[in-house]
Amino acid sequence: MNKILISILFIGMILSTHLTFAQTDRPGCKDHPLFTRMEEYYISDCEYKEFAAHEFIDPVTKKEVVVEGHYFYIIYDIKEELEVKKASLRW
Numbered sequence: 001m002n003k004i005l006i007s008i009l010f011i012g013m014i015l016s017t018h019l020t021f022a023q024t025d026r027p028g029c030k031d032h033p034l035f036t037r038m039e040e041y042y043i044s045d046c047e048y049k050e051f052a053a054h055e056f057i058d059p060v061t062k063k064e065v066v067v068e069g070h071y072f073y074i075i076y077d078i079k080e081e082l083e084v085k086k087a088s089l090r091w
Contacts, residue, residue: 023042023077023080025042029043029045030046032072032074037076038076040079041076041077041079042076042077043074043075044075044077046072046073048070048071048072049070049071050070051071052068052070054066054067054071
């Protein structure tokens with residue numbers, strides 16, 4: 001009986017340590033349907049609007065253009081417990 005109880009406590013301790021160790025996505029957030037998430041990252045913040053408008057300057061005509069449609073704002077952060085090189089953009 002003691003061996004079973006000790007085994008259950010040990011397994012529970014391992015599982016609870018793993019669950020608190022992993023960082024999870026912010027509730028209500030999900031990946032964009034067209035992009036695959038990079039390994040070892042989680043969503044720390046997001047915002048989605050069914051319809052929004054944003055103004056841009058057309059680089060060719062130098063005129064203001066309004067683009068309307070779905071709005072996705074997703075912030076990915078690297079999981080803190082991992083010692084992984086952060087991704088960067090290089091042009």
